[in-house]
Amino acid sequence: MSSRTAGDSQQVASAKAGISVRSGRRIDKGERTEPDAVRQWRTRTDPLKDVWQSECVPLLEREPELTGLTLWEHLEEIYPAQYPFSLLRTLQRRVKKWQATDGPAKAVMFRQAMPPGLQGLSDFTVPNSPVTIAGEPFEHLLYQFRLAYSGWRSVTIIRGGESYSALADGLQSALRKLGGAPLEHRSDSLSAAYVNASQKRYLTDSYNGLCQHYGMRPTTNNLGVSHENGAIESAHGALKHRIDQALKLRGSSDFSDVRTYRVFLFRIVEKLNKRSRERLGEERAELQALPMDRFIDYRELSVRVTTSSTIDVKRTLYTVPSQLMGEKLRIHLYHDRLQCYLGQTKVLQLPRVYPDKPDGRARRIDYSHIIHSLVCKPQAFRFCQFRDDILPGAFYRQLWSLAEAQFTPQMACKWIVNVLRIAHDYDCEQLLVRGLLKEAEDVELPTLETLQSRYLPRTNVPPIPVRQHCIIDYDELLEGQWTAQEACHG
Structure with missing residues (x-):
């Protein structure tokens, strides 16, 4: 308008204002559109007018989690060819708006501010990337313990499933590294502590005894509500992402032995723990002192060595040195090893082997034993x-x-x-x-x-002279004449 007042043409004034000539003419005529005006009318007929309130809304009120695709398929079945697939996006937007305005209230996440030294969390997870040891697939889990306040964590390689021995080994190893114990230990419904139907009482007593040994109160989140254990669940994602990236940087997921893989994980965890160094210092001051000894983290079995120099433990056949045949061995069964005792003397340690299938069998044969x-x-x-x-x-x-x-x-x-x-x-x-x-x-x-x-070693055998006795000498020996003759000569 200033340019027009100064005598500029409509084209020049519009160009200076950065608008089109048509918009300039409309402004000259006083036809202005309010910038904040909201359109309150529809620009086309509602294609869902006949079914939204009568068909869709009652279904959503009964099952609020129904999706737009499910409702469209329902309409297509009742009214064939009347509601084309092109209306799906419209229906999805309508469902989303209904859920936000008329749907049921959603569960709110309440972020927690844990005081230092109060809570430690445990859980098991499966790595995203497959790992091999000396070219052979390495089936394993990762046990992770994490402090809720500082975020400090410890990771242990676990063979087999979520057993009590795996939980006890990982948890105690973490507490020994940490140098103290929190007041509370939290987990989800781990089979190691709560679920195993055939041995539920045994495992529950062992887990409770483990927590009492370290002065921790055992707690668990509500069944199926994983976000209540979010401090450890979110840590799983970060850990597995770091492992994936480190394997790509390394260029190979094959390791020469389990020890090399353990060192690889340790370095990743140490990098993650650098972030929590300051808060860990605060938390360590609030932790409980550790007892002198570890709590029992194995199951004890008793087996007899067969005449084939083997023992059968948990559907797996192991060979043992043949000197032990017929003896009765006491087995301390860990998640990754068997410690064999004859009386009170430890005579053998074997790596534990698991069947490929839960109801299958496995063998661990060491030719050096036989x-x-x-x-x-x-x-x-x-x-x-x-x-x-x-x-x-x-x-x-x-x-x-x-x-x-x-x-x-x-x-x-x-x-x-x-x-x-x-x-x-x-x-x-x-x-x-x-x-x-x-x-x-x-x-x-x-x-x-x-x-x-x-x-084979070569031995120098000295020459031995051989003298053949006369047959008559044997006759004399049998008749006693030879002895008498020797006695006389003596």
Whole structure:
């Protein structure tokens, strides 16, 4: 208007104001639109006018969580071809508006401000990225303990399921790292403490005893309300994201052994804990002192060693040294290992193995426990029930296939058993099999005599003169004449 007053044309004045010429003419005529004006009328006929109040609203009042797609499919079924798919978005917006204005009240999240030293939380989770150990899939869970105030956390690798021994091991390891215990320990309805129907009383008593040992009050969130455990649930997401990123940065999810994988996780957790260093200092001052000893974190079993030098524990067959055959062993069963006691003496520790299926069976055969007995009767190897498990790995199974193809069945058994004995006696399991497979590529497998000449110790036997007695001397011995004669000569 100032430009027009100064004598500028409509085009020039509109260009200076940054509007169109048409808008300039409308302003000249006094036709102005209020910037905050709200349109109160519809620009088209409501396509849902006949069914919204009569069909849709009653359904939403009965089941407020119905979606727009479900309502559209319902209308399509009752009124075929009258409400096209193009109305779906309109129906979804209408449902969303109804839920916001006329729907039921929603649950409100009340953010908590925990005082220091009051609450620690536990839970199990499954990593997003699959991990392998020496090329083999590594099935495991991650147990995480976290302090509600400072956010400090500890992570433990767990084999098997959410057992009491897994919970007790992870929780006590975390408290030992922390150097104190909170007043309250919170979890969801862990099967380790509350659910297992067949052993519910045993597990509940053990969990309560664990909490009493450390002076913690056990609490749990309401069943199915995971947000009540949000301080640990949200921490799972951050932890798994960090693990995924670290694996991508590393370029591989394969680890040489479990210890290397444990160190990998420890470094990730340490980086996460750096953020809570200051608040952790405040919280440590409020924690309870720890008792001197750990609480029991295993189950105790009693098994007898069979004549096959095996024990059967939780649907898994383990070999033990043949010296223990016939003995009764006391087993401390942890989530990742078995500690075997003969009386009060610890005689053996074995890594725990789990079946692939809950109702299946597994084997953990260590050839070193039975090899010296197998060498005495090598033909037993051929039809042994756990023959393939005796061979330590895929390379040895390949070696057995080559031996079967090259030698007779009897010689093949004798050959492979002696290879296993050499591998055990000289501690050269991997080096030996690789050398033999490479030799088989060039020529063929060496004979048993060649192997023995290479590896078995050579002893220099001194020459022993042999004198053959006369037959008559034996007759004299039987008749007693020889003794009398020797006595006379004496």
